[in-house]
Amino acid sequence: MAPTGQKSGQAKKGLLERLDAGEVVIGDGGFVFALEKRGYVKAGPWTPEAAVEHPEAGRCLLNGQKVNEAACDIAREVANEGDALVAGGVSQTPSYLSCKSETEVKTIFRKQLDVFIKKNVDFLIAEYFEHVEEAVWAVEVLKEAGKPVAATLCIGTEGDLNGVTPGECAVRLAKAGASVVGVNCHFDPTTCVATVKLMKEGLAAAKVKAHLMTQPLAYHTPDCGKQGFIDLPEFPFALEPRIVSRWDIHKYARAAYDLGVRYIGGCCGFEPYHTRAIAEELAPERGFLPPGSEKHGSWGSGLDMHTKPWVRARARREFWETLQPASGRPYCPSMSKPSAWGVTKGDTQLMQQREATTEDQLKELFAKQSF
Numbered sequence: 001m002a003p004t005g006q007k008s009g010q011a012k013k014g015l016l017e018r019l020d021a022g023e024v025v026i027g028d029g030g031f032v033f034a035l036e037k038r039g040y041v042k043a044g045p046w047t048p049e050a051a052v053e054h055p056e057a058g059r060c061l062l063n064g065q066k067v068n069e070a071a072c073d074i075a076r077e078v079a080n081e082g083d084a085l086v087a088g089g090v091s092q093t094p095s096y097l098s099c100k101s102e103t104e105v106k107t108i109f110r111k112q113l114d115v116f117i118k119k120n121v122d123f124l125i126a127e128y129f130e131h132v133e134e135a136v137w138a139v140e141v142l143k144e145a146g147k148p149v150a151a152t153l154c155i156g157t158e159g160d161l162n163g164v165t166p167g168e169c170a171v172r173l174a175k176a177g178a179s180v181v182g183v184n185c186h187f188d189p190t191t192c193v194a195t196v197k198l199m200k201e202g203l204a205a206a207k208v209k210a211h212l213m214t215q216p217l218a219y220h221t222p223d224c225g226k227q228g229f230i231d232l233p234e235f236p237f238a239l240e241p242r243i244v245s246r247w248d249i250h251k252y253a254r255a256a257y258d259l260g261v262r263y264i265g266g267c268c269g270f271e272p273y274h275t276r277a278i279a280e281e282l283a284p285e286r287g288f289l290p291p292g293s294e295k296h297g298s299w300g301s302g303l304d305m306h307t308k309p310w311v312r313a314r315a316r317r318e319f320w321e322t323l324q325p326a327s328g329r330p331y332c333p334s335m336s337k338p339s340a341w342g343v344t345k346g347d348t349q350l351m352q353q354r355e356a357t358t359e360d361q362l363k364e365l366f367a368k369q370s371f
């Protein structure tokens, strides 16, 4: 869902109308991670069946065959409270990693697309792809619906897992029909902005036009390598020390905007206060503050009401903008060693199996990890 400012009494403008007019679209994401922390989603399968089992959970997060339908309904209901748009998204498939054919993989996307068409979403996103080849297949299917298509890869500056550079990836996605291209998930805001910069340069060199989009993690991941944060030993249950602050998000939103990105959002780790920080940083450009700012004085200004004078002394932008936060962990290294198994499409360990991983298979993996 992409919340923007509320303009009552008018028909909603579509995604491309907004981007073509130079407006900033703010992308709300990361709902699966957020639901896991609230006990509605199991880490591992990461299937958001909470949309069916606990619709109130999805509703109160303002995010947004049966699971997708229910999720669309919730997203639409919440979006209609403001001037937000609803996106239907498809992402990488285990079938692609298991080397299934283009036809087989496209059949999976088409099945998901049917639901989004039935629910009349505002636009479509092919997101979270590690291989541009598969993302292109997704875009080709999504284009069949005649709605605007955005496409994001979960890659860093080194490119996709087949070694295709970010610039080349962007060109292929745009040529396949994506009106908006960029990156989501897997890397921190700094890396995502750097990757989209390479995409922008690739598009310019090929004289191909597309809007730009970023939906990074809300975690610092300078040490994660080509595969992204899933290679970090802290993934997914000990990432908390890496969470970015709202002030980090201010810097990210400004950097993305200055680069020319107009679809600016977040993915795993993002909480509502992070999304609000994007809207607050870009309030001068957008012309308004988000409703959530009513309870948030800009740059800590609300602290002028604090009882303790040394906290009142923090009621200013320079304090928060220049603060280097301590981690609070005296014996904690600042970086960790990523797993870097280098396993991707075609590897036997990635072949999809119907049954759960067996004890013996797990033992093999545990042994491999200890080396």
Ligand SMILES: [Zn+2]
Residues within 6 Å of the ligand: 030, 184, 185, 186, 267, 268
């Ligand atoms: Zn994510």
